[in-house]
Amino acid sequence: MINAKTVALHTLGCKLNFSETSTMGRLLEKDGFQTTSFEEVADIYVINTCSVTDNADKECRQLVRRVHRKAPEAMVVITGCYAQLKPEEVAAIQGVDLVLGAAEKFKIHQHVRNLLDGDTTKIHSCEIDDVTGFTSSYSLTDRTRTFMKIQEGCDYNCSYCTIPMARGRSRSQKIEEVLKEIDYIVSQGVKEIVFTGINLGDFGRDGHGDKTDEDFFKLLRALENHNGAARYRISSIEPNLLSDDIIRLVAQSSKVMPHFHIPLQSGSNKILGLMRRRYRRELYQQKVEMIKELIPHCGIGVDVITGFPGETEEDFMETYSFLSSLNVSYFHVFTYSERANTVALDIEPVVPVHERHNRTKMLRALSFRKTKNFERAHAGTTRKVLFEGMHHNGMMEGYTDNYIKVSVPFNEELTNQIVDWELK
Structure with missing residues (x-):
């Protein structure tokens, strides 16, 4: 029973x-x-x-x-x-x-x-300090794209974030083990592997605060000489850990997709300082410009937080203007939410909740326009699309290499296939 x-x-x-x-x-x-x-x-x-x-x-x-x-x-x-x-x-x-x-x-x-x-x-x-081991994880519900955890935890101490308290120190899988797991996942028919982690660019830490002789660039380089999956995608990487070497490798790679998701959180250096972020807007802009110079068709996503304590209207408009000026494809906008035991609780003045939501709406509207502009810029071009098996209301979806969503009438023959597709 x-x-x-x-x-x-x-x-x-x-x-x-x-x-x-x-x-x-x-x-x-x-x-x-x-x-x-x-x-x-x-x-x-x-x-x-x-x-x-x-x-x-x-x-x-x-x-x-x-x-x-x-x-x-x-x-x-x-x-x-x-x-x-x-x-x-x-x-x-x-x-x-x-x-x-x-x-x-x-x-x-x-x-x-x-x-x-x-x-x-x-x-x-x-106690979270006692959690130092790494357990590999991957999704196989959709046999098209798999989300594969290769890194866990975070050694950063951003003033608004509880993740280090919930997941512990930064630690990761060995490159050799990553490659073995990739082989198994690919044997199940998966075409694209999306690497995930809490702080993916910090790959190579041992869970005790020390670096090993491995890092994220070495992993990506190992993939180039490994049969593995047809496509790899980087889920998210901090701007200060997105090295020039990684950008150059992606520019030359046929396996790692031309798509970066890079958390910004604020376009105001004052707010970035209050957030305890490890970069300033100038570095972020430099990374975006290098990507677009080497990979003009690259899709770039941004994380941003609205209404962080101390964010004045002027600070927010600085973020809005900065994002307007960046050649990026979309934003994930998060409305600041107070979390227990974080330093941000002591920062003043607190932004009223209704104002936080107004700022979120403004940035989401800007994100919508950015996405439409990116899609229009690629209309009439042919890009490789991986179509997923799941369908809804007679339609199926897929993503281009540079992360443009394509919706078409369901056709079973397209399921889990990478095809050259002319974008409309």
Whole structure:
């Protein structure tokens, strides 16, 4: 009977969380559980949480309530960043049966078995300083593109961020192990691997604050001489870690896609200083200009935060003007959200919430125009598109090498194929 237990998993937050949820699902399947859609009635629900914003915490609580309306007898397991940062708060949510911290999430199959056998221990957690190991993770739900975690944790101390408290020191997989895992993933039919991490450019740290003899550039260089996947994509890389060597390698590579996602957070040097970011706007501009000089067709994404404490209207307009001037393709805009135990809580003046949202709307409108301009600039050109198998309302989607989304009527013959496609 136990072997027939069904488990539904759900991811909140980033692509790294998505890769970890997939890995937890495989661990549970290997232990005899049957995974099912989160929309279905299941015996056990697993929610892999994020805690970057206050909204992510709220979303977790709402999901638990939704689960218990649908399946009141089901067990609920919470893991991820929220579970590590606030285990007691999570455990106090009505309906939560088990809370797994950062060191325990990849033992989820054992903990769920124990729970079914009557173990009443609700919280399994530890101090984040004790979490120094690396567990590889990758998603295989979509056999087209895979998100593969190769780096974990962060040694930076940005004043608004709780991620180092939730995930620990920077550490990564060995290059040799990355290549072996790539071989397995490719054997499953995957055409594109997206490298993910908390601070991907810091690849090569050992989890104790020290560098090893490996780094991200060496990994990318190793890929050039490895059969592996048809396409690799860098999910996100800090501007101060995006070396000229990496940009030159991508410019010459047929395997690493011409697409960078580079967090900016603010176009005001004053705010960057308050955020404890490790660069200033001049460096960011220099990186974008070098990319566009060597790879004119490159897609460039930007992360930016609005309404950070101390951000005046003048500071925001400095960010707006800076982003307007940059030759980039799109932004991910985040409205600042207060997080417990961060230095940013002591910075004044606090920007009113309604003003934060107004600034977010302005930047999202600018991002929309940037995206349309980038797409128009490539209209009439032919680029390689990898079409994904999933479809909705009779349409399927794919992405060009430089990250332009293409939607076409569903055609099974295009699924998981890289084709030359004329952009409209």
